[in-house]
Amino acid sequence: MGRIYNFSAGPAVLPEAVLREAAEEMLDYRGTGMSVMEMSHRSKAFEEIIADAEKTLRELMNIPDHYKVLFLQGGASQQFAMIPMNLMKNRVADYIHTGQWTKRAIAEAKMYGKVNVIASSEDKTFSYIPEVKNLKISDDADYIYICHNNTIYGTKYNALPEVGDKLLVADMSSDILSEPVDVSKYGVIFAGVQKNIGPAGVVVVIIREDLITEDVLPGTPTMLRYKIHADNDSLYNTPPAYGIYICGKVFKWIQNIGGLAAMKKINEEKASILYDYLDSNNMFKGTVVKKDRSLMNIPFVTGSEELDAKFVKEAKALGFENLKGHRTVGGMRASIYNAMPIEGVEALVDFMKKFERENR
Numbered sequence: 001m002g003r004i005y006n007f008s009a010g011p012a013v014l015p016e017a018v019l020r021e022a023a024e025e026m027l028d029y030r031g032t033g034m035s036v037m038e039m040s041h042r043s044k045a046f047e048e049i050i051a052d053a054e055k056t057l058r059e060l061m062n063i064p065d066h067y068k069v070l071f072l073q074g075g076a077s078q079q080f081a082m083i084p085m086n087l088m089k090n091r092v093a094d095y096i097h098t099g100q101w102t103k104r105a106i107a108e109a110k111m112y113g114k115v116n117v118i119a120s121s122e123d124k125t126f127s128y129i130p131e132v133k134n135l136k137i138s139d140d141a142d143y144i145y146i147c148h149n150n151t152i153y154g155t156k157y158n159a160l161p162e163v164g165d166k167l168l169v170a171d172m173s174s175d176i177l178s179e180p181v182d183v184s185k186y187g188v189i190f191a192g193v194q195k196n197i198g199p200a201g202v203v204v205v206i207i208r209e210d211l212i213t214e215d216v217l218p219g220t221p222t223m224l225r226y227k228i229h230a231d232n233d234s235l236y237n238t239p240p241a242y243g244i245y246i247c248g249k250v251f252k253w254i255q256n257i258g259g260l261a262a263m264k265k266i267n268e269e270k271a272s273i274l275y276d277y278l279d280s281n282n283m284f285k286g287t288v289v290k291k292d293r294s295l296m297n298i299p300f301v302t303g304s305e306e307l308d309a310k311f312v313k314e315a316k317a318l319g320f321e322n323l324k325g326h327r328t329v330g331g332m333r334a335s336i337y338n339a340m341p342i343e344g345v346e347a348l349v350d351f352m353k354k355f356e357r358e359n360r
């Protein structure tokens with residue numbers, strides 16, 4: 001069986017060229033006589049792999065020199081704890097609540113201090129991004145926290161909250177590298193890589209250097225301190241070495257496409273194929289207000305649970321995988337990350353048109 005179109009929200013589709021290259025290097029990585037999986041993380045070959053991955057990511061995102069790049073473990077979920085443990089000096093933080101992943105982040109932060117939810121879109125099932133101008137930011141807040149792209153609900157920030165000289169922390173798990181961002185606007189950016197970058201098991205953290213200190217909450221385990229990882233260039237303990245190697249290849253793949261500006265253009269083109277259809281047909285409907293639509297995760301419904309299930313089933317039979325919406329939302333969701341080819345989105349829309357004709 002050949003490759004199918006995988007619309008999974010994560011772990012997700014990876015560039016075929018990267019998978020082929022990794023396959024070629026599987027048994028003998030560039031004359032070392034071993035796979036990267038079998039290699040010491042202290043070897044020269046691996047040191048080059050991780051240094052090169054960081055260098056390419058820095059180039060892609062134009063990361064200023066006073067930011068550290070870390071390759072960590074524990075999933076994005078572990079950052080929900082590391083952020084407060086390392087940054088909550090006053091034990092107060094402001095969170096903008098936009099879905100399941102901020103819910104988890106808020107619950108975690110509450111273990112360490114006071115959490116003010118300064119804006120929320122819960123009133124309309126997280127189908128929009130709250131107004132971020134003139135927010136009531138708490139004077140004593142250590143940071144303001146957002147989830148930049150909401151994987152489950154399919155919303156994204158098109159303007160950042162005005163936080164003045166306060167720290168902005170962003171979970172970019174589901175849209176990192178999908179378009180250019182101004183890293184200097186953030187104190188911390190983090191992302192689990194299993195959507196837009198690589199295999200599950202690696203978390204990229206981009207953190208301003210002055211935030212990396214010994215001054216963490218009492219009881220913070222060594223492994224959850226940014227400083228230990230920063231001081232050791234992500235090699236304090238054994239890192240998720242094979243994952244980092246694949247991440248490096250994906251960074252190069254994006255660079256070869258032309259970087260993040262080119263990636264954004266492609267992503268806009270892909271998303272508009274699906275959104276244009278959703279806006280013009282009589283069966284499927286997008287669930288997000290237009291101005292806050294994600295380029296990466298596109299939820300839609302028919303209005304009938306029965307028809308939704310029929311659609312998902314028939315789509316699967318034709319090789320369109322993982323279109324079922326998140327279990328908390330229902331309906332359908334097409335995740336069209338960087339590595340989803342435009343042909344995949346075109347083929348999906350063709351199938352949706354056919355399904356519409358057949359089920360009118």
Ligand code: PMP
Nearest residue numbers: 075076077101151171173174192
């Ligand atoms: N944040 C966002 C935006 C996510 O989409 C996810 C996972 N889908 C997470 C956090 C949690 O990531 P992990 O499973 O790596 O802990």
